Every structure is written in structure tokens, then in C-alpha cells.
Amino acid sequence: MPKLEDWEIKKYWEIFQGLKPSNNKLTGEQVSPVLKNSKLSTEQLSKVWELSDIDSDGKLDFEEFCITMRLIFDSLNGNITSIPNELPNWLIPSSKSHLIAANKAVNSNQNLGIDYDDDEDEDDKLSDNFEWYISPTDKATYEAIYNSNSDSFGRVKFDSLNGLYNSLSKVPRADISSAWNLVNPKSFETIDKDQVLVFLHILNQRENGKRVPRGVPASLRATFSKEVPNYDLQKPAQAVSSSNGNNGTDNGKKSFASSYLTKITGSSNPINGTDFSSTEGTDWEEVRLRRELTDLENVLNKASSGLKQEKSNDNELAIVKHEFEQLLKYKQSKLSQSSVSGSTSNGKQLSEIKGDIELIESHVSTLQDYLTGKQSELSQLQQEIQALKSS
Structure with missing residues (x-):
């Protein structure tokens, strides 16, 4: 092939x-x-x-x-x-195979063995009163279906919901494809959670006798671009309260995909857990990175402050060292003059000068060791700062 x-x-x-x-x-x-x-x-x-x-x-x-x-x-x-x-x-392309199937069904006036003449008669009975409002109960149902069919990346393929499609006796395959195309305008192979919820809602409305709309509201299209969804598009508060607990469906009608939910979850009632809807759209990774960045900046500021203090101390040590070195040179000069003169009358003075020189040399040696230690600490601190910046 x-x-x-x-x-x-x-x-x-x-x-x-x-x-x-x-x-x-x-x-x-x-x-x-x-x-x-x-x-x-x-x-x-x-x-x-x-x-x-x-x-x-x-x-x-x-x-x-x-x-x-x-x-x-x-x-x-x-x-x-x-x-x-x-x-x-x-x-x-596999991502467009469902479009080809839908086009073939339309062109051949067939849809999985259903005569389009019958579909046309049924289409005349459909209502144009499509409701975009998604009630909390319906949303919980849609989320249960989504959770059972999404992959590890939170995406859902068209064919992964075949079991659901087969359970919808009043929704032709062509309408299913139309609903999929509405929520998937870029014809990707998979759709995300927001798109799945709207897709399932369109199928629910179609199962309850509402005609599939020709487009979606702009606010819903925005959710397909990863913006925070707003499921309550047009339903005013009084309209919601007047539904008398029907959750967007007529009295006596079976809840959406109840048989399918029973099959995949063992119960037609979705699990009612904690409502995390207020956190939808929160970029937790961004929050974590920003916090780590703040901590890193604090460490760098502290290290920079310590480095400045160390440099200040080093400058003071250098000045003291220079002064002692000058004093040592002066004493050595005096000693040299005394040695040349060879005067024994200054023997006592010479002994005192030697003592002073030995004392000064001891101080210089101590300061030199202290300076070497501080320079080592400064070098280690600079390496730590460089490592923090690199990470």
C-alpha cells in the first residue's frame, strides 16, 4: 500500500x-x-x-x-x-477521518443505516431553543465521562467516546460529527477538558430534542484558547431558579448518558467530591516558579551584601598590613644604621629595636594568615553565587 x-x-x-x-x-x-x-x-x-x-x-x-x-x-x-x-x-489523516465519514454520510444520504428522509422528518420536530447554560449536575456528569476517557495528558479522541455515541439513540452520527467540529475548529486529533464539556453538552441537548447549533458563543470559543471557562453564558439567576430542579432537562426524561455512566463507573450518579472550580485556570507551576525565584533573589541579595562586607573588611586589613609593613621598613632602616655605626653605647637600644621588629613580624604574620583565610572564604562565596545564578 x-x-x-x-x-x-x-x-x-x-x-x-x-x-x-x-x-x-x-x-x-x-x-x-x-x-x-x-x-x-x-x-x-x-x-x-x-x-x-x-x-x-x-x-x-x-x-x-x-x-x-x-x-x-x-x-x-x-x-x-x-x-x-x-x-x-x-x-x-487520522485527525480528519471523522470528517470524511461525516461527508460520506451526507453525500450518500445515509448515516449508519438510518434513512435521511426519516432524519429530515425528525429534524422538523427539533427545537431551536438551545440552552448553553450547563447546570452543576450536568457538569458533574460530563466530568465523569471526561475522566473515564481522557489520556494521561488530559486529552480525548473522537473515537474514544464511541461507547457514549452508541448509547444516544436520538443523536445521528452526522450531528455528533457536527458537534465535534464546533468545539474543535482547528480539527485537532484530540480536544481538552473545556472542549469535551461543551461537546457533551451539545450532545445532551440534541438527545433532548434541541437542534445542534451552527456556532458557539464567543465566550466559549475563548475557553478553547485555554482561557478560564464561563459555563453560565446566558442563564439569568431567576431563570436558573425557575428550572425547578430539572437541571436543564424536562421532567420525566432520563438523565444524559445514564446507561453509559453505569457501564463505565458502575453508577449513573457522578461522584460529588470537593468543588475545585474556583481554582480552574490557575497556573500552579508559574506560582511555584515565582516563589522559587523570589527565594533565589533573597539568597543572592544576602550573598551580595556579605560579599560587600567582606570586601570592606579586606580593604581595612590591607590598610593595616600596609601600615605595619611601612613600620617594619622604618625599624629595619634604623637597625641597619645602628649596625653600621657599631656603637656599643646603643646596644640596649638595638636590643629593644630587635624586640620591636620581632613583635611586628609576628603581627604581620598573624594578619597575613587572617587575610589568606578571608580571601579563601570570599572565593568560596563567589563560587556559591555563581552556582545559584547558573541554576
Whole structure:
């Protein structure tokens, strides 16, 4: 079976980057020179674009660009006699396989064996009164489903929720795909917690007879960019209190995905633990790093202060040492003069001078040892400061 080779993907990446994509996507105008240089007919290029632009946003991301390039090269190299009517399975990115399945269902007027005529009749019965408000009970249910299906990175794949989809008798697969695309506008292979909660809420509303909306509010789109979510979008306080404990559903209706929750958790009632919603969006790692940085700055300031004190002490020692050295030179000079004169009358004075010199030499030696010790401490302190800065 053919496949995209690593060297081939690298070559396409260089071309893709050379066209200067915006938000990791290329417009038709940006890709046009590459397409026209292939010398394929306008009809062929139009078909290539239609197959490549899987999410139908009028732009090509890198995966879609790879599809475009491979189809063109296969056509030019004679590996295919004509542009195919649909993408071969090996050329479909896994992150967009659900879009292909949804498009096939729409084009064939089928959805997992369900006749679209029946769907159209059912669609007429759907309500446009879609509620974006997520009640605490519904949110707890959605979180239980999320916790049971998320990976170690807190992400959820589309196919990982197949068990849930099968339990929703009133939600066609096409509507499931539409809901997924709403919360996943960049067509990533996985979505995070905020997106999962909104995705499950759309399915819950659809199961309860509400039509899938065509878009999401701007405040919810912001949550998909890692901002703090606001689940209470439009529900005023009095409207919430007037729900009479229905939690956004009609009386007598079965709670969302109860059979699925029973299967994965052993109970249809989600676990009610401590509410940590007030901490959502807090960057604990940033807080920890800032605290460590403050501690490090305090240590550096303390070390710098100690270094300045040591330098001050060293300067004082140097002055004292210099004074003693000058005194020693003076005494030695006097001794030399006395030795040359050879006068015995000054014998007593000479003895006193020798005693003074020996005393001074002793002081100088003591000060020299003290200075050496302080210089060693200063060197060690400077090494510790350098190590702190490096870490």
C-alpha cells in the first residue's frame, strides 16, 4: 500500500513554510503558484483542492497541503491516471477521518443505516431553543465521562467516546460529527477538558430534542484558547431558579448518558467530591516558579551584601598590613644604621629595636594568615553565587 515517506513529508514541509502560512494555514492565493506550476488543467486542480480541503474552510493546513502535493505528484508521475473521486484511505489523516465519514454520510444520504428522509422528518420536530447554560449536575456528569476517557495528558479522541455515541439513540452520527467540529475548529486529533464539556453538552441537548447549533458563543470559543471557562453564558439567576430542579432537562426524561455512566463507573450518579472550580485556570507551576525565584533573589541579595562586607573588611586589613609593613621598613632602616655605626653605647637600644621588629613580624604574620583565610572564604562565596545564578 502506498504511503507518505518521511523524506517526502520533509520536502512538503519546506515548501509549506516557504509559502509563509498564516496560523499554520495557506489560502488559495498562496497555494495558487504551486498548483499552476504543475501544468495540470483547471478542472484537475479544482478536484485536487476539493479533495484536500477536508474541513471545507477554504484553506489548507499542513496535512491537507501534503494531500494536495501527493495527488499532483502522483498525477505528474503517472502513478494515477486521473484524480480520484475520493481520497484513498492511506492518504486520509487520522485527525480528519471523522470528517470524511461525516461527508460520506451526507453525500450518500445515509448515516449508519438510518434513512435521511426519516432524519429530515425528525429534524422538523427539533427545537431551536438551545440552552448553553450547563447546570452543576450536568457538569458533574460530563466530568465523569471526561475522566473515564481522557489520556494521561488530559486529552480525548473522537473515537474514544464511541461507547457514549452508541448509547444516544436520538443523536445521528452526522450531528455528533457536527458537534465535534464546533468545539474543535482547528480539527485537532484530540480536544481538552473545556472542549469535551461543551461537546457533551451539545450532545445532551440534541438527545433532548434541541437542534445542534451552527456556532458557539464567543465566550466559549475563548475557553478553547485555554482561557478560564464561563459555563453560565446566558442563564439569568431567576431563570436558573425557575428550572425547578430539572437541571436543564424536562421532567420525566432520563438523565444524559445514564446507561453509559453505569457501564463505565458502575453508577449513573457522578461522584460529588470537593468543588475545585474556583481554582480552574490557575497556573500552579508559574506560582511555584515565582516563589522559587523570589527565594533565589533573597539568597543572592544576602550573598551580595556579605560579599560587600567582606570586601570592606579586606580593604581595612590591607590598610593595616600596609601600615605595619611601612613600620617594619622604618625599624629595619634604623637597625641597619645602628649596625653600621657599631656603637656599643646603643646596644640596649638595638636590643629593644630587635624586640620591636620581632613583635611586628609576628603581627604581620598573624594578619597575613587572617587575610589568606578571608580571601579563601570570599572565593568560596563567589563560587556559591555563581552556582545559584547558573541554576
